[in-house]
Amino acid sequence: MRHFSLAYIDGAFVPVQGNEVVDIVNPATEERIGTATLGNRDDVRLAVAAARRAQPAFGRSTKQERIDMLLRLQAAVLARTDEIREATIEEYGGPLSRAQWVADYASQCFANAVKTLEDYAFTRQVGEATVVMEPVGVAALMTPWNSTAGSICNKLASALAAGCACVIKPSERSPIQAQVIAEAIHDAGLPPGVVNIVNGRGADVGSEISTHPGIAKISFTGSTPTGKAILRAGAETMKRVSLALTGKSATVILEDADLAKVMPLALSAGFLNNGQACIAGTRILVPRARLAEAIGYVKTAVAGLRVGDPRDAQTVIGPLVNQAQYDRIQRFIRAGLEEGATLVAGGEGRPEHLSRGYFVKPTVFADVRNDMQIAREEIFGPVLCLLAYDDEEEAVRIANDSPYGLQAYVFSSDPKRAHRVAERLEAGGVMVNAIRPALTAPFGGVKQSGLGREYGVFGLEAFLEPKTIVSA
Ligand code: NAD
Numbered sequence: 001m002r003h004f005s006l007a008y009i010d011g012a013f014v015p016v017q018g019n020e021v022v023d024i025v026n027p028a029t030e031e032r033i034g035t036a037t038l039g040n041r042d043d044v045r046l047a048v049a050a051a052r053r054a055q056p057a058f059g060r061s062t063k064q065e066r067i068d069m070l071l072r073l074q075a076a077v078l079a080r081t082d083e084i085r086e087a088t089i090e091e092y093g094g095p096l097s098r099a100q101w102v103a104d105y106a107s108q109c110f111a112n113a114v115k116t117l118e119d120y121a122f123t124r125q126v127g128e129a130t131v132v133m134e135p136v137g138v139a140a141l142m143t144p145w146n147s148t149a150g151s152i153c154n155k156l157a158s159a160l161a162a163g164c165a166c167v168i169k170p171s172e173r174s175p176i177q178a179q180v181i182a183e184a185i186h187d188a189g190l191p192p193g194v195v196n197i198v199n200g201r202g203a204d205v206g207s208e209i210s211t212h213p214g215i216a217k218i219s220f221t222g223s224t225p226t227g228k229a230i231l232r233a234g235a236e237t238m239k240r241v242s243l244a245l246t247g248k249s250a251t252v253i254l255e256d257a258d259l260a261k262v263m264p265l266a267l268s269a270g271f272l273n274n275g276q277a278c279i280a281g282t283r284i285l286v287p288r289a290r291l292a293e294a295i296g297y298v299k300t301a302v303a304g305l306r307v308g309d310p311r312d313a314q315t316v317i318g319p320l321v322n323q324a325q326y327d328r329i330q331r332f333i334r335a336g337l338e339e340g341a342t343l344v345a346g347g348e349g350r351p352e353h354l355s356r357g358y359f360v361k362p363t364v365f366a367d368v369r370n371d372m373q374i375a376r377e378e379i380f381g382p383v384l385c386l387l388a389y390d391d392e393e394e395a396v397r398i399a400n401d402s403p404y405g406l407q408a409y410v411f412s413s414d415p416k417r418a419h420r421v422a423e424r425l426e427a428g429g430v431m432v433n434a435i436r437p438a439l440t441a442p443f444g445g446v447k448q449s450g451l452g453r454e455y456g457v458f459g460l461e462a463f464l465e466p467k468t469i470v471s472a
Helices: 041-059 063-079 081-092 096-119 148-162 175-187 202-211 224-235 259-275 288-303 323-338 392-400 415-424 456-461
Strands: 002-004 006-009 012-015 021-026 031-037 123-126 129-135 139-142 166-169 195-197 217-221 240-244 249-253 281-287 342-345 363-366 383-389 407-411 429-432 464-469
Touching: 002 175, 006 041, 006 175, 021 081, 021 175, 031 175, 041 129, 041 166, 041 195, 041 202, 063 081, 063 096, 063 148, 063 175, 081 096, 081 148, 081 175, 096 148, 096 456, 139 148, 139 202, 148 166, 148 175, 148 217, 148 456, 166 202, 175 195, 202 224, 217 224, 224 240, 249 259, 249 392, 259 281, 259 288, 259 383, 259 407, 281 288, 281 392, 281 407, 288 342, 288 363, 288 383, 323 363, 323 383, 383 392, 392 415, 407 415, 415 429
Parallel strands: 002 031, 139 166, 139 217, 166 195, 217 240, 249 281, 249 407, 281 383, 363 383, 407 429
Antiparallel strands: 006 012, 006 195, 021 031, 123 129, 129 464, 342 363
């Protein structure tokens, strides 16, 4: 049993002011593996004060000094890659291959930021004016539980590259992962106050951050309702806000696609991270004439998916994060049945071979209409919908008929045609005939999937503000 009760403020691990203690439960075994004492508003005030003290000097640091800091962070996070992977598996049941990817990605974020920074011109001439890109000020980085290490490192790398001191608020559901990252940050030996971390609930720590006048910028990843609350709360002090939010992504399979090749890809886009991924392709659009064929592939593929111990390299789907998430998925499966969708694979309950853990059956529905609850709401578990369409126009219309627009996928044997369809989809990003993230290209959502972009130059500029200087 481990206990976590520290915040990281002003370059040191300090006892938290809050006193709420929460259990940490391994979702694969349902065993209590530790406890965490959560921070409160007082911890936030101390963290913001430390960041504000650090901001003036850090904001004036040179590009080279920031590159050196980012390289130190890269090395420190890289040294903890195994610990990050283990914490990711233990704390939320991320399957091994995904957990390894997240752990590798965490240090890569700093290397990517170094490259971006090396090529970036902070001063440029625009007409008669000199435009200087300045750090926006102290930034708050708030992250969800399903990608703790990745979200923190990605945001932190961009914020530091821009010259913003930070207050990080990880999810209260990921204290182990947050602790590993905090230790790596400490090892990097940055000036005190440049990075501060307070773990706690959204209702107090998150809310204090969203309203605190000392915070200039919020970079948030999480659900759309929380993103809206943060945007409203931040309006009073006119915080700059970037939001990476909920998805309900469409996978468009065009009628010329080789289903034997693309159905496994479409299913892995949907079941990514046990279905707990913002970019999961959960609405799979199939030409009506090929629906029966697609259902055949789904049945065979899902029957062969290993569900179980996330540490097992053969496992494709591990447990959901907690009992609440398990119950939520069951509700969605029941809703799908009640609304008249046809179960093609999976269904209610735990897989028969598992007696413990928050495991659900990977589930696929056919005969789904796009107005059904299971097609409109983000389920955040391994539950997918097959939607039939008659022609390309209808496919595009159904794909775009969603309040969300984070990611989309297009599969076709004709790359030009696939590209043409990709251009018509309302999404922040589209992957064509592949599942391959582009980690320096802009990432974010349109519509209610977010505001602003992360990664590369776009991610850097989210922490910068242009100043125009005109001289006689
Ligand atoms: P969540 O919105 O419940 O919580 C995210 C963070 O916000 C947590 O740190 C939480 O403590 C905090 N929070 C909650 N209420 C708050 C408030 N009122 N004020 C300030 N902070 C508050 O989301 P979650 O359940 O942790 O994560 C899952 C969601 O995140 C899904 O909707 C998923 O799609 C989304 N997500 C999006 C991306 C993306 O890049 N677009 C990536 C990962 C996850």
